[in-house]
Structure formats: structure tokens, C-alpha cells
Amino acid sequence: MxxxxxxxxxxxxxxxxxxxxxxxxxxxxxxxxxxxxxxxxxxxxxxxxxxxxxxxxxxxxxxxxxxxxxxxxxxxxxxxxxxxxxxxxxxxxxxxxxxxxxxxxxxxxxxxxxxxxxxxxxxxxxxxxxxxxxxxxxxxxxxxxxxxxxxxxxxxxxxxxxxxxxxxxxxxxxxxxxxxxxxxxxxxxxxxxxxxxxxxxxxxxxxxxxxxKRKTDKMPPIPEETLLHPRGVDLEMLKRLIKINPSLSLNRFLAKNFQRIGQKAAEEVLKLANIEFEKPVSKLSEEELTRLYNVMKSYPFKRPSADSLSPLGESFAIGIKETFNPEFLSYDMREPSSFEGHPFIVETAIAYGGDIPIPEQNEINLFRFANKIPLIYDSYNDVSMKVIKSINWNVYKLN
Amino acid sequence: MxxxxxxxxxxxxxxxxxxxxxxxxxxxxxxxxxxxxxxxxxxxxxxxxxxxxxxxxxxxxxxxxxxxxxxxxxxxxxxxxxxxxxxxxxxxxxxxxxxxxxxxxxxxxxxxxxxxxxxxxxxxxxxxxxxxxxxxxxxxxxxxxxxxxxxxxxxxxxxxxxxxxxxxxxxxxxxxxxxxxxxxxxxxxxxxxxxxxxxxxxxxxxxxxxxxKRKTDKMPPIPEETLLHPRGVDLEMLKRLIKINPSLSLNRFLAKNFQRIGQKAAEEVLKLANIEFEKPVSKLSEEELTRLYNVMKSYPFKRPSADSLSPLGESFAIGIKETFNPEFLSYDMREPSSFEGHPFIVETAIAYGGDIPIPEQNEINLFRFANKIPLIYDSYNDVSMKVIKSINWNVYKLN
Incomplete structure (x- = not known):
């Protein structure tokens, strides 16, 4: 048994x-x-x-x-x-x-x-x-x-x-x-x-x-709590939001609970899902809920806001400069992007010279961070390492 | 807030x-x-x-x-x-x-x-x-x-x-x-x-x-539930076992709840921990408990029993033979070993020829299993791959 x-x-x-x-x-x-x-x-x-x-x-x-x-x-x-x-x-x-x-x-x-x-x-x-x-x-x-x-x-x-x-x-x-x-x-x-x-x-x-030591007195702004982007929502989240707002009409429910949904987008979404605008959310049938979810997954909403993120920004360049005092330093932050409704920002910096420790022949010093946290394990299998090694640095007069 | x-x-x-x-x-x-x-x-x-x-x-x-x-x-x-x-x-x-x-x-x-x-x-x-x-x-x-x-x-x-x-x-x-x-x-x-x-x-x-298709009607024996090995025990587990057996004397408690502890080992452990043999376990002080735990971690018990394990054994060789029909096949199962009180058994097989798919130049087909489950991801970073590649196969007249 x-x-x-x-x-x-x-x-x-x-x-x-x-x-x-x-x-x-x-x-x-x-x-x-x-x-x-x-x-x-x-x-x-x-x-x-x-x-x-x-x-x-x-x-x-x-x-x-x-x-x-x-x-x-x-x-x-x-x-x-x-x-x-x-x-x-x-x-x-x-x-x-x-x-x-x-x-x-x-x-x-x-x-x-x-x-x-x-x-x-x-x-x-x-x-x-x-x-x-x-x-x-x-x-x-x-x-x-x-x-x-x-x-x-x-x-x-x-x-x-x-x-x-x-x-x-x-x-x-x-x-x-x-x-x-x-x-x-x-x-x-x-x-x-x-x-x-x-x-x-x-x-x-x-x-x-x-x-x-502290190298700057400037801190990045505190990340904010934000509304969900409709693409990042699954059926469970949708049901939870409905439970919290049972009496709202559907178009108000959508506009209130999600970023990137104004009155116009709300109406278009509901039209595509074939649901009445004024229906209270608590009256949605399981079939309507599934239809609404499917439209939310495919509708071309604007990309998610990055307000909930806290990129390193200027701090990153300061950190590298003060730590390594490099001869050359270039920093760049990409525009916010998103994956399945979750926003992210890519930041990169490249530097040489100064106090940067000299790596072994054919190797590079790659520091990776995710969510401001250093990734210590497995850097040699990282896709960034493979990309960097595949670049012909001779073109840039660097060996 | x-x-x-x-x-x-x-x-x-x-x-x-x-x-x-x-x-x-x-x-x-x-x-x-x-x-x-x-x-x-x-x-x-x-x-x-x-x-x-x-x-x-x-x-x-x-x-x-x-x-x-x-x-x-x-x-x-x-x-x-x-x-x-x-x-x-x-x-x-x-x-x-x-x-x-x-x-x-x-x-x-x-x-x-x-x-x-x-x-x-x-x-x-x-x-x-x-x-x-x-x-x-x-x-x-x-x-x-x-x-x-x-x-x-x-x-x-x-x-x-x-x-x-x-x-x-x-x-x-x-x-x-x-x-x-x-x-x-x-x-x-x-x-x-x-x-x-x-x-x-x-x-x-x-x-x-x-x-x-089924290639054999023989199944490996069903693994058994076993007693814990004293090395694999932490303080939480020790406390749980004490709660279940509050009135047992310490030497009986040890002999009953752990593998590889007979009357003699129980007495030696208690002597080293400076605790009375006949003391009921529920009367142990926190200090005595910690001393007992430390002795259990360092005492030279026999290696854990492998009864709770279910190695592939003969099935493994049959699986390879019937799948690939190789020219050469060698299978070996090591003696049970243990890590921190948890037993394990290493099984390996090596084969060539027959229907084994020919790998790319300088590559090998490495199939890894843990707990009878194939490990599909990351085989190229596996230590086995590195060992196999470091072997000079020419000595064995294999290229």
C-alpha cells in the first residue's frame, strides 16, 4: 500500500x-x-x-x-x-x-x-x-x-x-x-x-x-510597484483580479487593472473576444474568460512600462571606472524590452587597460549581472562569452 | 511601509x-x-x-x-x-x-x-x-x-x-x-x-x-524503505525520531532507528558523547543532543546499506544490446558507496559498432542517467565527457 x-x-x-x-x-x-x-x-x-x-x-x-x-x-x-x-x-x-x-x-x-x-x-x-x-x-x-x-x-x-x-x-x-x-x-x-x-x-x-568604499552618493531611483501588462497575465491572475473587483464592468476592469489598456484598447479587446462591454466581471462565463484571455495574449498592446525596474544606469559606469580606472570605457543601456509581458533592460559596458587584471591567453574577463546580482557560476558557458569570443577583435585593433 | x-x-x-x-x-x-x-x-x-x-x-x-x-x-x-x-x-x-x-x-x-x-x-x-x-x-x-x-x-x-x-x-x-x-x-x-x-x-x-518494445521480462527488484544511516542525519531528523520514541533509552533508541548501529557501536557513540546509556531520549538536554549529533557525524560507522537503491543492473546491458546490437559491450557496476550518509551505486557501460549512430568527428555518444532518468541537458559540460575525451583511445586501437 x-x-x-x-x-x-x-x-x-x-x-x-x-x-x-x-x-x-x-x-x-x-x-x-x-x-x-x-x-x-x-x-x-x-x-x-x-x-x-x-x-x-x-x-x-x-x-x-x-x-x-x-x-x-x-x-x-x-x-x-x-x-x-x-x-x-x-x-x-x-x-x-x-x-x-x-x-x-x-x-x-x-x-x-x-x-x-x-x-x-x-x-x-x-x-x-x-x-x-x-x-x-x-x-x-x-x-x-x-x-x-x-x-x-x-x-x-x-x-x-x-x-x-x-x-x-x-x-x-x-x-x-x-x-x-x-x-x-x-x-x-x-x-x-x-x-x-x-x-x-x-x-x-x-x-x-x-x-x-562608496564611490558615489547617487543611488538609482527606487523601483515602483506597477500594474500588470496584459501579455504577462495567465488565467489564474485574471481570476484573482476578478475576485478583487467583482462588480466592475469589463471595460472598466481592464482599464483599471492593466497597464497599456485605455478605454479604446479595452473596447477593441472585448469586441474581439465577443463579450459585452458593460457586463460585470463576476458574471463572465468560463468560456468568455478563456476567450478574453486568448485575445489578451495576442492583441498588439504597447510594450510594458519599465517603471518597476531599477537599472544600474550611471552607477554601473561609475563602479567600473572607480574600480579599474580603465583607459577606455563605454557603457550603454538599451531601450526597455519585454518577454511574455515582463519588462527587462539590457545594460552593457566594455573596458580595457588601467587596473583591469590581464586574463589568460585567449580569455576575457566577463562579469555578468542579473537583477543587479553577480552571476558567479558557469560564466564560460554563457552565451555572452560565446558572442564575445566570436568577434574578430583585430578589426578594432585589439588582440 | x-x-x-x-x-x-x-x-x-x-x-x-x-x-x-x-x-x-x-x-x-x-x-x-x-x-x-x-x-x-x-x-x-x-x-x-x-x-x-x-x-x-x-x-x-x-x-x-x-x-x-x-x-x-x-x-x-x-x-x-x-x-x-x-x-x-x-x-x-x-x-x-x-x-x-x-x-x-x-x-x-x-x-x-x-x-x-x-x-x-x-x-x-x-x-x-x-x-x-x-x-x-x-x-x-x-x-x-x-x-x-x-x-x-x-x-x-x-x-x-x-x-x-x-x-x-x-x-x-x-x-x-x-x-x-x-x-x-x-x-x-x-x-x-x-x-x-x-x-x-x-x-x-x-x-x-x-x-x-519490451526487450526483457526481468525487472530489477523493488527498492526497500530503509533505516537512516547515522551520517546522513541532521539535528532536525534526530529530534523527529526522539519525538516518535520518547521513552526509549538512548542505546536502544540508536540501535532501533539507525542502520549500522548495533549494541556495541551505540555504547561507543554514547561514551564518546559523554551521555548515560540508559537515559530516556526525551530527557536529553540541548547540549547533550548537540554532542550526540557531533559524534554521529564523525564516528567510523560501516558504509550505508544499498537496500534502498534499485540499480539498473543486468537490465542496462540488455537495453544497450537490444537497442544497438553492438560489436563490443562491457558493463560494470561498482560496489555501493556513500556521500554524507546517502548511498549510491555507479553503473557504466561502454560499447561500439553495430547500430550505434556514428558521432561527429572527435565527438562521442554519451548517455547519462541519474536515478534511472536520462539527463538530456548539458551533456557536453559533464565531467564524464571531459574524462572520456582525455583518454588516449589510440592505446586501445580505437580512434
């Missing part, structure tokens, strides 16, 4: 840690640094604060590969009553909105709590202050993995004397620092190029200290 | 479809074929039935890329009252046991339901009969994605006249068959090599029909 079983979201990710980058002690070590740094950068940028982030990696037991990490930022913090769920309940997050942000599926912080608990049995420590709130919160947490609920071991509040805001997290975990160190350094270095407006300090127990 | 939100497991995978292989219509098409074939193979093997599987791919609308897939197997079916949850609730599965099986995290079938619903608004049809049960079940299902609950649209039972058992599933989805066809054919072909005891028939709307 086959046994069927339901497991909690925590239990699922506990069993499938590789999805979130925790498949072994080396990868886990790298992932923990990356996730906390990215969460900190997001928290600073959302508040409009120039990021100042410190990361300390200590060794608790070299034999057991037990490490302790502490990360300090000056971001918007996490509100007192949200801390237990934000760190102790998987699938509870502030990242489930339509706006560009970093991080793996809003899982990273919680996976670090989970991983540190299952490898060292130690709690996760959080110190948090939101701006202008008058107090600082302290927590010690674990996760009840079977029930996907936070376990609060300690909780307190003190008066915030000097107006500090930000987040401090600390945890112990089993990690292979020797195997992950190089990737961590490379990751920090490339991040510092992409976010030249951040000051990042990293210090480990081997005596390495990396300081990436 | 940052908005925090909790989402259901269905909603998480709806938002992150790429985790389960549904990132675009081409990949989704390939994944759906693969998931259903693998579920069918598992269902046949678990019942000890020689697999007979039929897959039909039809086109509903070429313009909208709307496809209909139907898969028929002769496996153990799904019990009547389990069908709604087994296909309509994510994180509910029969695959959450300690035994080798195929498939992505026990998600595949449900993701197909979800994907077909969000792209075509059509229900998922299931016909199922478990062996010797006297009736056949019919269902039409959707998923309530926000609540992660099945929606039952139709349900009925009829008398099972001729004792048929197995599962028939049918669904419509938006898929790019032109882009995925080649990979699907390759996947079916390689699967047929690994499971020569299966008969697999595939037919598409373009007139392609692939029949992979």
Missing part, C-alpha cells in the same frame, strides 16, 4: 535544500553570505539609505567546520511584530510584490535560519530597528520545521537612544569556508562594481579584511 | 514555475511528458507489473499552441479517495519516503494540473483503478491555487468489469511542441535503454509514432 503524506513548506525545503542553494557546506556558506548581503542592500535601497554593510565571518570550531556569521546594515529593519514570521515561516515574505528585488524566491533568510538550526542546533539572533520608531527589537528564534512556525526563544525591546535603524543578524552554521572563500570574495568584488553607492566591509577569521 | 504576505505552496510554485521545469511553453511540454512517464514507470514498478505505457500528444489549436496529452499505464493506480489530494494539493505526495523514486520533489503531476489550468482554463481528467478493488474512478479536477486545495468538478465510480488496473490522465496545456519534440524523442529513446522491461508507445499529431 502506497503511503501518502502532506508536508509543510519548511519541511519541503528542508528536504530539498538544493533549491535554495544549500546543497552542501561549501555552497551553503556562499549562499548565506549572498542572501544576507542582498537582503541588506534591498532594505537600504527601499528606505533610500546609502548602504553601509558589515559582514563578519568567525570560526567557532575548525574541526566541526562550525562558523558564525554576523551581518550589520543600516536599512529599514523589520518591524517588531513581523520578525518571527519574516525569519521563521517559509512562504511568508515582503518580496511577494510586483517590484524588482534581489534574492531567491524570498526564501534566503529563512533558509539560513533553518540551515543553522539543523547543523548546529543554535538559535538565530535578530536585532532590528525601523526608522523613527523609538525602540530596538531583540529576538532569538528557531523554526518548527514540521509545522512551519517560528519558535520564539527570547524577545525584548529597548529604547532607541540614538535613532539607529537597520538590521543585525547572527547565526552559527556548518560551512566549508576554505572551499567557498574564493567565490565569496569574487561575489563581494563584483557586487561592489554593481552598487558603487554602497560601502561594504567584510572580515573573516583568517585575517582577511575587504573594504569596498 | 513594507508589505509582508503569506502565500500557499501552490501559489509559491505558481510564481516560481521554473523550479519544477515549467519556465516556458517548450520546457513545460517536455517536462509534462517526462513527469507523467516517470510517475507511470514508478507506479508499475512498485506493483511489480511490467510497464506498458502509452502517450498521445494531440493538437487542439495550432495557433494558440494548445495541446492535449493523454497517458495510459498499467500501474497500481491511485486510490479513489486519494486522487483529489494526490493531483490537487502541492506538498501532498506518496514520494516522501526513504526509497529511491523518480521525479522532481514529488511535484510533477500537480504542476502539470496547475500549468494546464493557468494556460487553458481546462480541468485535469483522471481515470484510476487500483489492483483487485472492483471499481474504476473518474475525476475532473482543478486546483484552488490561493488555498492549495483541490477543486473537484466531477467524480464517479463504475464497476471494474475486466480487472484493469492503472492510471489514465488527460489534460490540455499551452506548449511549444515544435521546440520540444526533439528533446522528447531523445528522452523516450534513452529511457527505453534504461528500462528495457517496459513497453512504451508514443504518438503525436504530426504522424510520428515511436514504439519501444
Amino acid at each position: 502506497t503511503k501518502f503524506e502532506e508536508i509543510s513548506p519548511s519541511d519541503f525545503f528542508y528536504r530539498n535544500k538544493e533549491i535554495a542553494g544549500f546543497e552542501n557546506p561549501a555552497k551553503a556558506c556562499y549562499t548565506i553570505v549572498r542572501e544576507f548581503l542582498e537582503n541588506s542592500l534591498d532594505a537600504c535601497e527601499l528606505g533610500g539609505f546609502l548602504p553601509e554593510i558589515e559582514i563578519y565571518m568567525k570560526s567557532v570550531s575548525e574541526e566541526e567546520k562550525r562558523l558564525r556569521i554576523k551581518v550589520i546594515d543600516n536599512g529599514i529593519g523589520v518591524p517588531h511584530d513581523k520578525i518571527p514570521l519574516a525569519f521563521g515561516k517559509i512562504l511568508y515574505s515582503s518580496k511577494y510584490v510586483l517590484r524588482q528585488h534581489r534574492g531567491i524566491f524570498g526564501l534566503g533568510g529563512k533558509m539560513a535560519v533553518l540551515y543553522s538550526q539543523i547543523t548546529t542546533n543554535s538559535p538565530f539572533r535578530v536585532i532590528s530597528a525601523t526608522p523613527n520608531n523609538g525602540y530596538i527589537s531583540f529576538y532569538e528564534l528557531k523554526i518548527d520545521i514540521l509545522r512551519n512556525e517560528p519558535i520564539i526563544l527570547k524577545r525584548s525591546k529597548i529604547i532607541n537612544q540614538n535613532g539607529w535603524h537597520g538590521l543585525i543578524i547572527e547565526c552559527e552554521f556548518v560551512g566549508d569556508y576554505l572551499l567557498s572563500k574564493k567565490k565569496i570574495f569574487e561575489y563581494l568584488f563584483q557586487t561592489s562594481i554593481a552598487v558603487p553607492y554602497a560601502k561594504i566591509y567584510y572580515q573573516d577569521y583568517e585575517g582577511n579584511a575587504l573594504l569596498f | 513594507t508589505k509582508f504576505e503569506e502565500i500557499s505552496p501552490s501559489d509559491f510554485f505558481y510564481r516560481n514555475k521554473e523550479i519544477a521545469g515549467f519556465e516556458n511553453p517548450a520546457k513545460a511540454c517536455y517536462t509534462i511528458v517526462r513527469e507523467f512517464l516517470e510517475n507511470s514507470l514508478d507506479a508499475c514498478e512498485l506493483g511489480g507489473f511490467l510497464p506498458e505505457i502509452e502517450i498521445y500528444m494531440k493538437s487542439v489549436s495550432e495557433e494558440e499552441k494548445r495541446l492535449r496529452i493523454k497517458v495510459i499505464d498499467n500501474g497500481i493506480g491511485v486510490p479513489h479517495d486519494k486522487i483529489p489530494l494526490a493531483f490537487g494539493k502541492i506538498l501532498y505526495s506518496s514520494k516522501y519516503v526513504l526509497r529511491q523514486h523518480r521525479g522532481i520533489f514529488g511535484l510533477g503531476g500537480k504542476m502539470a494540473v496547475l500549468y494546464s489550468q493557468i494556460t487553458t482554463n481546462s480541468p485535469f481528467r483522471v481515470i484510476s483503478a487500483t489492483p483487485n478493488n472492483g471499481y474504476i474512478s473518474f475525476y475532473e479536477l482543478k486546483i484552488d491555487i490561493l488555498r492549495n486545495e483541490p477543486i473537484i468538478l466531477k467524480r464517479s465510480k463504475i464497476i471494474n468489469q475486466n480487472g484493469w488496473h492503472g492510471l489514465i490522465i488527460e489534460c490540455e496545456f499551452v506548449g511549444d511542441y515544435l521546440l520540444s519534440k526533439k528533446k522528447i524523442f531523445e528522452y523516450l529513446f534513452q529511457t527505453s535503454i534504461a528500462v528495457p522491461y517496459a513497453k512504451i508507445y508514443y504518438q503525436d499529431y504530426e504522424g510520428n509514432a515511436l514504439l519501444f
Whole structure:
């Protein structure tokens, strides 16, 4: 007889840690640094604060590969009553909105709590202050993995004397620092190029200290939450929007909930789908819904707005210039484009000379970023690498 | 103000479809074929039935890329009252046991339901009969994605006249068959090599029909559920086992719950961890638990048992021989080994001549399998490819 079983979201990710980058002690070590740094950068940028982030990696037991990490930022913090769920309940997050942000599926912080608990049995420590709130919160947490609920071991509040805001997290975990160190350094270095407006300090127990100074005080504008583009919508999303706006007439529903649909486009779409303009959305039959969806997929709407995006822009050129001081530097940002209703912007820069490290014969230094995050793994298989290598650089008098 | 939100497991995978292989219509098409074939193979093997599987791919609308897939197997079916949850609730599965099986995290079938619903608004049809049960079940299902609950649209039972058992599933989805066809054919072909005891028939709307005949009547033995190896255990697992056996003394607890721990090893482990033998497990302090865990991680236990594994064995050689009729064939299975307490077995075969397709100059045909599943993507970056290419085949009089 086959046994069927339901497991909690925590239990699922506990069993499938590789999805979130925790498949072994080396990868886990790298992932923990990356996730906390990215969460900190997001928290600073959302508040409009120039990021100042410190990361300390200590060794608790070299034999057991037990490490302790502490990360300090000056971001918007996490509100007192949200801390237990934000760190102790998987699938509870502030990242489930339509706006560009970093991080793996809003899982990273919680996976670090989970991983540190299952490898060292130690709690996760959080110190948090939101701006202008008058107090600082302290927590010690674990996760009840079977029930996907936070376990609060300690909780307190003190008066915030000097107006500090930000987040401090600390945890112990089993990690292979020797195997992950190089990737961590490379990751920090490339991040510092992409976010030249951040000051990042990293210090480990081997005596390495990396300081990436702030190179500019200008931050890119904060990305906005936007309406969906009709091309990016599937039937599930359409049904959710209908549930929220049951009494709207169809033409008003379309104009209100989507970008690039004005009164005229709404009427054309409904004509093509053969549905009455004034029908309340809640009265749509399943067949009409499917017809509406099919027209929305094929109608020639204008391209999606890029307001929800936050390109690196000028920062990118500043980052490269200040880091490498190159003889030649060219930066370009393409017009926003879109794939299946989701907008994106391609940014590229090319540089040579100055302090750029000289690559091996026939190789190049390729730094790739997606969503402002350096892509450290697999650069040699990247399509950009293949394109760059296929270019005849002699024509440009470059070998 | 940052908005925090909790989402259901269905909603998480709806938002992150790429985790389960549904990132675009081409990949989704390939994944759906693969998931259903693998579920069918598992269902046949678990019942000890020689697999007979039929897959039909039809086109509903070429313009909208709307496809209909139907898969028929002769496996153990799904019990009547389990069908709604087994296909309509994510994180509910029969695959959450300690035994080798195929498939992505026990998600595949449900993701197909979800994907077909969000792209075509059509229900998922299931016909199922478990062996010797006297009736056949019919269902039409959707998923309530926000609540992660099945929606039952139709349900009925009829008398099972001729004792048929197995599962028939049918669904419509938006898929790019032109882009995925080649990979699907390759996947079916390689699967047929690994499971020569299966008969697999595939037919598409373009007139392609692939029949992979059964090449042997011998099936590998069914893998068994096994006890955990102490090396593969983390603190979470240790705590769960303690909760289930609260009153056992520690030495009995260890001997009962783990493979490779007899009375003697149990006593040595407890001595090293400095814990009383007779202490009931529920009385362990957090410090003692951590000490016990650390000793379990480092104690030289015997390697894990491979009883939970199901190597291809003889089938593999038969599959290659019957498929390619090679001039030369050599097969080898290594002794079981383990990584972090998880057992594995390496099997390899090398062949030339006969009907093996001649690869391009300097290339080889490399078929890789993991967990009996062909790995279709990225074979050129595989370490096996690099090793094979680095061998000087001239020494063996092969060019």
C-alpha cells in the first residue's frame, strides 16, 4: 500500500535544500553570505539609505567546520511584530510584490535560519530597528520545521537612544569556508562594481579584511510597484483580479487593472473576444474568460512600462571606472524590452587597460549581472562569452 | 511601509514555475511528458507489473499552441479517495519516503494540473483503478491555487468489469511542441535503454509514432524503505525520531532507528558523547543532543546499506544490446558507496559498432542517467565527457 503524506513548506525545503542553494557546506556558506548581503542592500535601497554593510565571518570550531556569521546594515529593519514570521515561516515574505528585488524566491533568510538550526542546533539572533520608531527589537528564534512556525526563544525591546535603524543578524552554521572563500570574495568584488553607492566591509577569521568604499552618493531611483501588462497575465491572475473587483464592468476592469489598456484598447479587446462591454466581471462565463484571455495574449498592446525596474544606469559606469580606472570605457543601456509581458533592460559596458587584471591567453574577463546580482557560476558557458569570443577583435585593433 | 504576505505552496510554485521545469511553453511540454512517464514507470514498478505505457500528444489549436496529452499505464493506480489530494494539493505526495523514486520533489503531476489550468482554463481528467478493488474512478479536477486545495468538478465510480488496473490522465496545456519534440524523442529513446522491461508507445499529431518494445521480462527488484544511516542525519531528523520514541533509552533508541548501529557501536557513540546509556531520549538536554549529533557525524560507522537503491543492473546491458546490437559491450557496476550518509551505486557501460549512430568527428555518444532518468541537458559540460575525451583511445586501437 502506497503511503501518502502532506508536508509543510519548511519541511519541503528542508528536504530539498538544493533549491535554495544549500546543497552542501561549501555552497551553503556562499549562499548565506549572498542572501544576507542582498537582503541588506534591498532594505537600504527601499528606505533610500546609502548602504553601509558589515559582514563578519568567525570560526567557532575548525574541526566541526562550525562558523558564525554576523551581518550589520543600516536599512529599514523589520518591524517588531513581523520578525518571527519574516525569519521563521517559509512562504511568508515582503518580496511577494510586483517590484524588482534581489534574492531567491524570498526564501534566503529563512533558509539560513533553518540551515543553522539543523547543523548546529543554535538559535538565530535578530536585532532590528525601523526608522523613527523609538525602540530596538531583540529576538532569538528557531523554526518548527514540521509545522512551519517560528519558535520564539527570547524577545525584548529597548529604547532607541540614538535613532539607529537597520538590521543585525547572527547565526552559527556548518560551512566549508576554505572551499567557498574564493567565490565569496569574487561575489563581494563584483557586487561592489554593481552598487558603487554602497560601502561594504567584510572580515573573516583568517585575517582577511575587504573594504569596498562608496564611490558615489547617487543611488538609482527606487523601483515602483506597477500594474500588470496584459501579455504577462495567465488565467489564474485574471481570476484573482476578478475576485478583487467583482462588480466592475469589463471595460472598466481592464482599464483599471492593466497597464497599456485605455478605454479604446479595452473596447477593441472585448469586441474581439465577443463579450459585452458593460457586463460585470463576476458574471463572465468560463468560456468568455478563456476567450478574453486568448485575445489578451495576442492583441498588439504597447510594450510594458519599465517603471518597476531599477537599472544600474550611471552607477554601473561609475563602479567600473572607480574600480579599474580603465583607459577606455563605454557603457550603454538599451531601450526597455519585454518577454511574455515582463519588462527587462539590457545594460552593457566594455573596458580595457588601467587596473583591469590581464586574463589568460585567449580569455576575457566577463562579469555578468542579473537583477543587479553577480552571476558567479558557469560564466564560460554563457552565451555572452560565446558572442564575445566570436568577434574578430583585430578589426578594432585589439588582440 | 513594507508589505509582508503569506502565500500557499501552490501559489509559491505558481510564481516560481521554473523550479519544477515549467519556465516556458517548450520546457513545460517536455517536462509534462517526462513527469507523467516517470510517475507511470514508478507506479508499475512498485506493483511489480511490467510497464506498458502509452502517450498521445494531440493538437487542439495550432495557433494558440494548445495541446492535449493523454497517458495510459498499467500501474497500481491511485486510490479513489486519494486522487483529489494526490493531483490537487502541492506538498501532498506518496514520494516522501526513504526509497529511491523518480521525479522532481514529488511535484510533477500537480504542476502539470496547475500549468494546464493557468494556460487553458481546462480541468485535469483522471481515470484510476487500483489492483483487485472492483471499481474504476473518474475525476475532473482543478486546483484552488490561493488555498492549495483541490477543486473537484466531477467524480464517479463504475464497476471494474475486466480487472484493469492503472492510471489514465488527460489534460490540455499551452506548449511549444515544435521546440520540444526533439528533446522528447531523445528522452523516450534513452529511457527505453534504461528500462528495457517496459513497453512504451508514443504518438503525436504530426504522424510520428515511436514504439519501444519490451526487450526483457526481468525487472530489477523493488527498492526497500530503509533505516537512516547515522551520517546522513541532521539535528532536525534526530529530534523527529526522539519525538516518535520518547521513552526509549538512548542505546536502544540508536540501535532501533539507525542502520549500522548495533549494541556495541551505540555504547561507543554514547561514551564518546559523554551521555548515560540508559537515559530516556526525551530527557536529553540541548547540549547533550548537540554532542550526540557531533559524534554521529564523525564516528567510523560501516558504509550505508544499498537496500534502498534499485540499480539498473543486468537490465542496462540488455537495453544497450537490444537497442544497438553492438560489436563490443562491457558493463560494470561498482560496489555501493556513500556521500554524507546517502548511498549510491555507479553503473557504466561502454560499447561500439553495430547500430550505434556514428558521432561527429572527435565527438562521442554519451548517455547519462541519474536515478534511472536520462539527463538530456548539458551533456557536453559533464565531467564524464571531459574524462572520456582525455583518454588516449589510440592505446586501445580505437580512434
